[in-house]
Structure formats: C-alpha cells, structure tokens
Amino acid sequence: MVKVGIIGAGRIGRVHITSITTRVPNAVIKTVADPFLTEETADWAKSMGVEKTTKDYKEIIEDPEIDAVLICSSTDTHSPISIEAIKAGKHVFCEKPIDHDVDKIMEVIKALEGTGLKYQVGFNRRFDHNFQSLQETVAQGKIGTPQIIKITSRDPEPPSIDYVKVSGGMFLDMTIHDFDMARFLAGCDAEEVYVQSANLVDPAIGEAGDVDTAVITLKMENGAIAVIDNCRKAVYGYDQRAEVFGSEGMAAISNDSQSTTVISNAQGVTGEKPMFFFLERYMDAYGKEITAFIDAIEKGKDTPLNVYDGLKPVLMGLAAKKSSQEHRPVKISEIMGE
C-alpha cells in the first residue's frame, strides 16, 4: 500500500483525490495540503477517507510515512517542490509543466540522478482510451511508416485574462499537451517548429501578449511532419481529435460524446456535441495515470512519462514561442543551446 500526500487541493488536486480513493486500491492518501484550504474542502477530503489536511505542504515533505507526493499546486512551485520532495526521498507525480524555465527542469533532473525515485509528469491524454488506441495502432505498424500526424486541440472557452498573464503563453500552457501527443504518436522527438498564430478570439488575450489561435508545424526526427491546430474557443465544446497517416494507411480518432443519440428531423440529422471540457473527457485518463504511477512505485517499474518527457514539450513550447515571435522555423537545438 503506497502512502500518498497531495499538495494542492484545487480542481486537479480534487480530481486526483477522487481517483485515488475510488479507483486505486493499492494507494491511500494520508495528507492533503493547500495554503488556501477551506473548511469545506477539508471536510470533503475527510469524507473521501483522507486522514489529514493542512495548509502547510512541509508536513507532507517531512512526513517519513509518506512514500509519494502529487504536486498539484501552481506552476511556479512545481520545480522547487519537486526538488524538496526528491531530497526527502519521495516519489513524485508532478502536474505539467514541470517549469517554464529549462534550467529549473535541469535542476530537477540533477536532483533525481542516482536516487532511484520515480518521477511522473501529468500528461493525462496518453491514458485516454482514444489516444492510447491510436498510439498502439501506429506502434503496431498497422499504418506503416508515419508520414503526417495531425492533432486538433481546441478548448471550449478561453481561460481568464488573469490566468493568461501567468500561463507562460498558449504554447506552454495548452499546446504543451499536443507537443507531448506528437511525441507519443510519432514515437520520437521533434527537430523543428514553425508557428502561424493569431489573436482572433479575444483582443484582451492579444493585449496580454498572447495568441489564441495557431497552426503549428513540426518536423519529427523520423521524417514525419506533424501539424497541430489550436484555438482557445470552440463553441461546440472540447475538440480533441488526431490522425496519423502513413505508408500503409491512416488511423484517426474522433471526439467522445455523452451519448450516441442522433435525432433526425426537418432540420437535419443531429448528434451530440463533444464532451464539454477536460474534466468530462479525461476523467478516466486521470484515474489511469495515477494507477500507472502507483504501479510503477509498487512494482519498481519505470513510470510511463518520466522527467525527460516533462522536459521535451517545454523545449517545443519555447521553440514555438520563438517561432511565433521571430516568424521563422526554429530548431529545438536552438533552444537547448541557449
């Protein structure tokens, strides 16, 4: 039985609390820490079987009984708390991104060296039934050599402008999931990034120095071309599709809906919209990623997404940012060289 501490009891922290208590039989949550912990959240956590709640995450770091820490706090705390937890000998599950700053991720990597501790990054989409099936189809060679990879990723609504300002920009906040997906589907890293971006959804996003719409072209190391299209707002819901085209065929996944109901009437033939947002679409994937993390600890296996899998999409995001600003293709090696 793995004893877990969860740092951060916001939206995603609560998702993990629910997953562990209802779906992960070989883990138990000892402590939940959140600096802004409300009484309501504390009560709810206890009703879910959490032993202890606190405002001070150090109580988790310093607790010798706790084997693993889930870092669900704000992005700027991910790398420092990762290092603290590693130094205290704890396995770490860290929400994405580890950091916006490559140097800080390098420090986490250094801290991990030789410890034998497990480190997993929260790219939940790899655990989604559709993306998982698509990746397996490609990996099994069913479509031959991948040549074109297409990822559509559109949110139902933009975040608040306050969030946009601290988000690191769309490429590090939103596209980072798609960068991970491109690596997952291609089975290799990207060499180069080109971005065509625009501010079409809300002028305030542009005023905050960010974009809200983009088409990102990637040259992958295996020769395939990947293309991601993003928008911060799709009125029909969370649009999460992908397609891999290869020498022997194409595999494609479409969106999930709440039901398969289709109504035919004088207006047309109408099915349901995609599930609204990530909590609806990926709830099951969140459970599976934590299950995989706990299993890696229990069975001494590698985590499915290690610290380098956390680093690479950040490099791609920084290259995308540079491409968008300098309006030219940017090599990943340029970012690593800096």
Add this chain to the structure above:
Amino acid sequence: MVKVGIIGAGRIGRVHITSITTRVPNAVIKTVADPFLTEETADWAKSMGVEKTTKDYKEIIEDPEIDAVLICSSTDTHSPISIEAIKAGKHVFCEKPIDHDVDKIMEVIKALEGTGLKYQVGFNRRFDHNFQSLQETVAQGKIGTPQIIKITSRDPEPPSIDYVKVSGGMFLDMTIHDFDMARFLAGCDAEEVYVQSANLVDPAIGEAGDVDTAVITLKMENGAIAVIDNCRKAVYGYDQRAEVFGSEGMAAISNDSQSTTVISNAQGVTGEKPMFFFLERYMDAYGKEITAFIDAIEKGKDTPLNVYDGLKPVLMGLAAKKSSQEHRPVKISEIMGE
C-alpha cells in the same frame, strides 16, 4: 440500336425519357404516347430527341419499327397493355405492379409463354448502389447464412387521398418495393406474412380504408426472418435503409444525402437529411434498370427482373392485406390457392 416506345409521359415516364436519351447509347425513343399529352410535354420530348409524340398508344403497339415498349401508364392499364404489346411481338418493360389481381398477371405470363420476348418489371431499387452493394455482400457469403433481414422504408409525405383510394392499399403500392427487396436480399421467396399496422399519420387515410404505418414480419423460405417497417410520412425525408444479419456478421446500408457536410455548433453536430424522395435518391437506379433492359434485348440475356419477379411481391402484398384484416399470420400459399 433498340427502338423504344414509351406509353405514359407522367413523372416516371419522363424519368425514363431522360435516362434513355442521356445514358443509354444503344437505345433510341421513337414514340411517346400519353392520352393527356400536353403541348409542353410534346415539345420537351422533342427537345430530348424523341421522334414522335401521340395521344394514342396504339401507334406504338402497331409500329413495326418499335422493338420495345415501356409501360408507364396507370396501374390498371399495365396488364392489358402488356398483353397487347407481347402479342405485337414487342419486349416489355412494365412499371410495378403488373396488376393488383393475380389472375391478370397470370394472363400476362401466359401471353409471354413461348414468345422469347423480354419482360422486365420496374423494381428500381435493385439497381441502387447501396442496395446492390448490400445484396452482393450477402450473396458473396460475407455475412454467412442470413438470419435476420431488416428493411426500413418511409416516405417523406403521404400521397393524396385520391391516390390512396386507387392505390390498392399501402402494401401493394409502397411495401411492394420492400417485398421485392426482401426477396432480393434473402435470395429466396417468402412463406408467410404477419402485419401489425395502424393509421397514425392522417385519419383520412384510415377513412379511405387504408393504413399508413406498419411493421411486417416475413418468414423466408431459407429460414431467415425478415421485418419491414413502413410509414407514409417521415418529416426528415425519404428513409431507405436495410440490414442483413447472419451467422458470420452483419451488413447494413444507410441513407444517401446531398452532401457530407456536418456542422458542429452550440446546438450539436448536424449532418444533412436523407435525400428528399425517390426521384432524388433513385435517379441513377432508374437509368441503370433501363440500361439493363436494353442490354438484355441486345445481347439476348435474361432480364434481371422477370415477370415472376413481378408476381411474387403482389402475392406478398395480398397476404399482407389479408394478415392486416384478419389479424393473423398468412401463408403465401393461401393466396396462391385462391
């Protein structure tokens, strides 16, 4: 080059005039006859390359240059004109049904005996790309032994009450196409019919002694069970689907639409309705059935739908009528025995 005379220049007659002039290179229309021929129709026929128009169909029957006759006049004239044409040594393409009266169809059969003339009945759906593909799939054994055959056939709107009164009833007018399709898909005849019917669309149809909604169960000679569902009115258009389930799988066809356009918005994910009615859906099939008829004449082959294929669905229609009236399963042999 086969010389053709067309009797009846109504809706379906005009469809055949268009097909022959634009799609059947080895046929030419010499004469079109219609007792109610308007000047406008005559002009149009001539613009399509028809040599001659007349109000008297005898000019076709008696014309020694004419090889084949298409009978597109009202149902009550189908069998007598068939016999006249056969006696004049002409091949006959006859719109469905040959007659509502089995005895009259038997007279046509007798007239044909020993003549070597071709006779084809206008069950156009057999030439539709979807139904054809479904039948081939089944005939090639791709779904194993057929066990359940399902046919959905719903019109977008009911005919006029005046038409209902002379139509012979829904089973002989509308379901007759589905009876033919059940035979086509099963590759055998029906043994027994059971009807559950209702008058749900328009009370005037009930007052005219007919039904407008029905589920018809058929026991086929090969042991398969077929089920047809009909309605005279589907607000979303002409619904023409089928499914054959067998020991090794299932094959199903869905409706055709004007385009594949799908719109996703806040209301849902909406595709186009099925094509409106038979002229839209089956235009291509009408061309193919006439091509097949002309080819059978030119090459001395059997027609794909002979006079017995015209008789069988009438027997099934009469059994359905009896089942509906007597509220019990009715064997086809009961009808033949009468």
Add this chain to the structure above:
Amino acid sequence: MVKVGIIGAGRIGRVHITSITTRVPNAVIKTVADPFLTEETADWAKSMGVEKTTKDYKEIIEDPEIDAVLICSSTDTHSPISIEAIKAGKHVFCEKPIDHDVDKIMEVIKALEGTGLKYQVGFNRRFDHNFQSLQETVAQGKIGTPQIIKITSRDPEPPSIDYVKVSGGMFLDMTIHDFDMARFLAGCDAEEVYVQSANLVDPAIGEAGDVDTAVITLKMENGAIAVIDNCRKAVYGYDQRAEVFGSEGMAAISNDSQSTTVISNAQGVTGEKPMFFFLERYMDAYGKEITAFIDAIEKGKDTPLNVYDGLKPVLMGLAAKKSSQEHRPVKISEIMGE
C-alpha cells in the same frame, strides 16, 4: 448511510459489491452471503471493505442493522427471498426476473402492500447513458408522438445449454430486458405480442426446447408499434441499438466501442466492434441503478423501477412464449387472465 446485505456473490453480485464500494458514498456493505462462497471471494470482498461474509443468507435477513438487501442469487430464489426480506422489514433490490411465475410475483406484491418498503428490479439498461438519453429525447416530445419503436438486442455468444434449460426460455431470459426497454421508450404498456422465432444458431438450443433468433412485434397501448429483434449470437459483439420514430422525427442510438479509432487502408475503413458483452457495456449503468436505489431509500423517494415494472415484462415474456408456440398474436390480457 444505508447498510446493505448482498445475497449471491456470482458475476452480478460482484459487480454490485464493486459499484457500492467505489461509487455509492451513502451505502456500506455489511454482509455478503453465498452458499458456494469460496475463500478467494471472501478475501476479495473483505479487501473491498465488506465487513462480513457468510454462506447463509439468513444472517442478512435476520440482521437488524441491515436496511437493504440486494438479491443476486439464482432466479428461482428471487421471489421467496424477496418475501423473507420484506417480512424482515428490509428494502429490496432484486435482479430480473422476479420470477417466471406470475402468481409468485403477485405474492411479492402482496407482501409489499402497506409496508412502505422500497422494491427495485434490476433492469440496468434504463440507466445506460444511451438508452437514458433516447428515453429523455422521446419523453421531451422531441420526435413528436412515437409511432414505431425498434430495438435490436443480440448477444455475442449463447449461454451454455445447461443454462438454457433453466433459463425460462429466451423470451424470459434475454428478451425480458427488451420488453422493459419497449415500455421505457414508449412510456406505456404493451397490449399484444406476436413472435416469429427460429432455431438458427445452435441445434442444441432447439433440442433444449428453446429458440435463439426472433423478431417480436408489440402493439403498445399508445398505438405505437414496437419491434424487437434478438439473436443469441452476433460474431461482432454485443449489439444493443434502438430507434424511436415519431410524428416529428426519429431518435436513434448506436453501440458503444472501446475507442473511436478508425483505420483506413487498402481493405476499407474500419472502426472498432461494439463492446463485447453486458459487463463491458453496462458497467456504468450497474453503478447508477444501485445509486438510484440507495437514494430512493435515503430520500424516501419512489424507486425508478418498482415491483410492477418487474411484473410487466414477465407478462410480455409469457405472451411471447405462447405466441411462439401457438403461432398467433397473443394479448397480454390473455396471460393476466390465466
């Protein structure tokens, strides 16, 4: 917190144990009883948080702490244990069917009278996201007045011949779910049943006195015609679809698959098969039905499927059996009159 005892720890009993422990926060399982309880099952139940296991279901009936009983034992025990539990003052959730014998169901109804106890029957499909959405669409009037209801229900593989012999026949064992669904979708009862059935899957089923393939036509009280098609074996998996056609449109649901992956290659465009069988397809629905039962107890509401909802499909099943044997339409009132 509702205290629950579960009688029967076979396949379906284990499903309910899992649902309650992981998904129903306001219920706790005190005791699980099964006459053939293995040590392995007992250990597993305890690992799931079950307090006590026993071979004697009387320990549940006689335990004053237990509020509610789930009857998941063999069909012949459903009605007697229901009565025992009711007499002991316990709410009852009973797997379908309550009994094959109408008189025995009537005894359960009599036992319930005046007790105020909740009684729910396990027609799990009503809680499936697709069927639920379809029913809501119809109930909200979105397709107008229902005219034709079509239910396809095919199992991936037939049960063992030993099971077939004690199953009560396909209509009471398998079609009973579809009879419930016809009532659910139509919003009313059936008046009459007609069956066309066959033994096409396995001769041994016929030798055991049962059928394995059937098309069942129902006349519903609201004038709609319903049609169910069943087969004990579909090589492509568990086929669970439905369609309701009405005066203002049609609503239809299709199967769920493990993923939306579609592969296009030289052979065609191939998607996944339907989910394999009921445990895959309806796992979520099993959780929801128990949640609803516990909620009804806690909040003093009606259960969504009461004892009469358990009786009606049995009447329909018996009528179907009679129709199949006597080869004629059978009224439900004939069965009730017996």
Add this chain to the structure above:
Amino acid sequence: MVKVGIIGAGRIGRVHITSITTRVPNAVIKTVADPFLTEETADWAKSMGVEKTTKDYKEIIEDPEIDAVLICSSTDTHSPISIEAIKAGKHVFCEKPIDHDVDKIMEVIKALEGTGLKYQVGFNRRFDHNFQSLQETVAQGKIGTPQIIKITSRDPEPPSIDYVKVSGGMFLDMTIHDFDMARFLAGCDAEEVYVQSANLVDPAIGEAGDVDTAVITLKMENGAIAVIDNCRKAVYGYDQRAEVFGSEGMAAISNDSQSTTVISNAQGVTGEKPMFFFLERYMDAYGKEITAFIDAIEKGKDTPLNVYDGLKPVLMGLAAKKSSQEHRPVKISEIMGE
C-alpha cells in the same frame, strides 16, 4: 446553342466530351482536335455526336462557327492556345494551370482585356457537391468568422516519374487545386505561405527534384490560418476532406464512397474506402463546371472562375516552391514583385 471545339482528347478531354453530349443541352461539340488522335478516339467521338475530328487544333481556332474552345491539351500549350483562341474571338475554358510562368498568364490577361470574352479555369472541385455545400455554409455565416481552414488532399498513387519531371512540381500540379480551395473557402486571397515538405513516398520523386508529402500553412487576408496536407500516395484511395472552423462553429466534409455498406464482423466494423481517384469522385463536378461555362456564355454572366482565379493559385504554388527551397515563410507579394 453554343458551338464548342475541344482541343485535346486525352483523359480530361474525353470527360468533357461526355459531359457536353450527355448533360449540357445548350451546347454542341462541332470539332475535337488532338495531334495524336487515334481512329478509335475519332470513332468514339463521332458516336457521341461530335461532328468533326482533326489532328490540327487550328481548324478549331479558325472555324468562325465555333463560339467557345475547351483547352485540354498539355500544360505548356495552355497559355499560347488561350491567346490564339481569344484573338479569334472565342470564349475559352482552360484546364488548370493556365501556365507555370506568371508572365505568360499576364499575357493571357492582356489578350482578354476589352474583348468581353468569357474565360474560365478548370478548378473542378468548386463544383463538387461537398465542397460547394461547405463553401455555402461558410459564406452564409453559419460558422461565424473563419479562423482555421483545413484541407486534406492525398492522391491514391503518384504519377509516373516522367510526368513528375514536367509537372512543375507537386505544388503547381497537385496542391494548386488546394490553393484554389483555400481561396474558395476563405473567400479571400492568401498573403503568405510556409511549407514543410518531404520525400517519403518514392525516392525517385526526390531524385526528380520534387517532394511527395507536405504540410502547407497559409496566412489568409482575412486573418484566418489555412493548412493543407498533401501526399502523393494514400493506400486507401483519394482522400479529399476539408474543415472550416470559425467563431460560431465548424463545418466539415468527408469523403464520398461507392456505397454506404458497412460490414460488422469479428474483425471490426468496416465501411467502403473513398472513391478511387478524381474521375470517380469529381465526374459530376466536371459536368457542372462546363454547364456553368456554357451558361455564362449564353446568359452573358461572369464565369464562376475567371482568369485571375487561374493566376492566384499559381502565385501560391510558386511561393510554396520558394518556401520549400529556402525553408522560410514566403509572402505572395514577393512572387508578384519578381
């Protein structure tokens, strides 16, 4: 009645001969010219009602009876014959591209000035039922302001290496249709092109100096971003899809197939592949484009695709070529400035 001469009786010339004789009632083909005219082709043309065949296209240019010329000869002859025909006072329908050389297209434009003659370029896809419906949906504002336009265009098999060498390169030969489609769907011109291309299908294509796989990003004048993905070989057939995403929704079109047949068996749920290639997919569109051309002549209307619509995609193709060679985004204005 418009009298037409057709120059070039290869594959596409024969398509237009067939369309005009079977589908365009207000046009008649007087002469077909082809330097390599075989007796077989001449016989076929005559059987289709063509009055005259010749090896010398001058017989068309110099025939005062001929109103309009269809130029279906090799690409290098398009612009010179266009000019000859215009000078002889004839309306011109010219297959794409008018020329690979912008200066030569400018000469055609100059020749047309002040003549009042109609000039139409053969971008047939605009007349396809799916693309037409998509464009109308967008133009009617049903998806709000277009933000992302996606076009997938993949051929079933690459052309011969001999053809590749004279094709002008993939961007001017194949992508040119997609460049036209981007303009059609966006309702405006492109400003800038960026290409990520590769040689993945056949090394011989690379040796011939061309690419066979590409993702092309376009910045459109209205702010939308368009992205085209191309491949010279898709094993599953001709892949022609598009999607327009906007502020109020998304509209998408998928491929057409020969039938809607779907087979469910132990291997999966399999539908038909897309139609094999352009002759299958766009046969109807070829008829419609000629109908539109003849109508423009008869009614004195503008042609739906004039000489500038022929120029713009060539500019885009040249910019794409430059982008591919120089590996940077290229503005259309750079090409025009040269």
